[in-house]
Amino acid sequence: MNSTPNPQPAMSQDEAKRRLIANGSDVDAMIAMADHHLIAGDNRAASGYYNVGLQHLHRLGRAGEPIAGHVSEMMGWLDQQFANHLEQGLAAMGFPRKDWHPRFANSIAIMQGKASRAPVPVRYPQNPQTFFYDGLPLVHFADREDFAWAEAVEAQTDAIRTEAEALLGATGGFDAYVKKIHDRPQGDVHGMLENRDWTSFELTEKGVFVDERTALCPITTETLNERAPLCRIVSRAPTPMFSLLAAGKRIPPHHGMINTRFICHLPLIVPGEGALRVGPLQKSWEVGKLMMFDDSVEHEAWNNAAKDRLVLIFDIWRPELEEVEREQIQALFATVDAY
Template identity: 35%
Template structure:
């Protein structure tokens, strides 16, 4: 507590509402005196202390402001006004990097939807601008040093480039979030390098034949049904726009580990997958399907159930304007160009074209799992299902 606040408390009664009104009216001297009396009476919370620090700062007494704002932050390290005052004081001293610690915290609060006083909106904008300038400056400095070290974006390690993007804030970090079964110590890769899967050559080379079998199913309207369907007596996401909708529909060749009637109608498609390490788990896998996404449809962000598998897409009908995001990596489907991704990392799909998009989807074992681990994972998941049978759902 400053000497000023002790003297101010000795003769005038404490009136918290009046102090706040004076503060928001910009009557800094009057507000400082009233807030100091509140503090001396031990009735000042973090928000009041932040206001008191603000008035000290406005009146040029940064020594008192620093003492009070530190007390406010000790009580509540997320008080937005205290964060702004601390950042402004450090910025005025030229300590831009230190100020940025508080500015970044303030901006994160504002962007998270937390309540931030309306009168500090200009301060939030100022904090955001400084944060962005510092990030750009740091990035430019780091890039200069990396250039000297031989770094070339697009040619150097893709993993390092991803790390650099995360460190400089150009991308957000996403992690595996399986809904049902988590196997630890597996790579947290969004898309896997295509060259890791040489057996995919056979799949891609069969694109035209597979497309022909797909078109026959479409002409005969064979087996396409909504991917998300309500099930009697089970909870359902009735608020999800694609439940029971043909805007996102599938025709399964293998479903929950069993062949469907359409498997016999698509022999060349299944022959192309002969070398793929398909998961073999009773009542769960493999899953092999044609997936339709109608014009304008949007599969909202979601995650899969187990991280012991990867999901493969072979694009077959790919109008422009179709996007697929896994984590912070956004791609467009190109006919005949397959990819492999981790579906336990948040992903979504959108079709902004005026035509339907169709891809072949199937799941495979993660290459990092050895044979023993695959056997044990299979036994564990099958045992879980046998003990508590449920509807197998794969996203």
């Protein structure tokens, strides 16, 4: 199908919204919402609703119904539109296909379904939710000693903790980490949606430091910007935050968005028994000692102490990436956002 499709939604957009508010898993309303977004030219939103709708159809045993065929047809058209946009956009940003780094080229082929990942004979592989970058070695916890800048960040632990404690004392400083998204389909995210067992104070919004927030923690901000090789991806990273895990609570197993970064924890308040598990390994936090890990591997955390645990979280580039790869990854997401 080369021409622009003309779907016929089964219900009005208002009716679809009403039904999804009542039941976020209403697959017929979800597909109708996708149809309306496609008609309006919002291909990204349409893709999101079609994709989740198809998953629900399979779960409900309805994959053989005509509506599933309709969804597959629409998704095929959208996939081709996106592939065209991606190649043209990357070329316009100075990265024509002939100049793609081999790992980058493989990753795009996998993303587009033109290639498959090599089999991974481990229980806990890299499994990012948004984008898999091919060819990076499997790492659970990175070795802190491999990062020359780590000591300079750790040296600021006391000052950073002082700023974080001031934020904790301010009314309304920390919000639930997992927040509702109003223009895309969203599940309950392992029961953490708007759950205040895990709260955070984020220094950035869509990868950009927010002046009103950084003014409240200037030492933290300067330390990260001047001493850590922050992962910088337009609209997505860096994502530095103070992360508070309530007493006796846990963060369920989950995967991060991309595997081109390591997540770093600088523990500030460790009140007692608690740990972070990444794949088959687990480590306990120690105040002032950095922990780095690949959050695209399944991970979870728990705080069994009687008081809250507080860490500074930030993301850095995987050190294996060449500069041109970082530039091409940045260009990729800029192109995606322009779709």
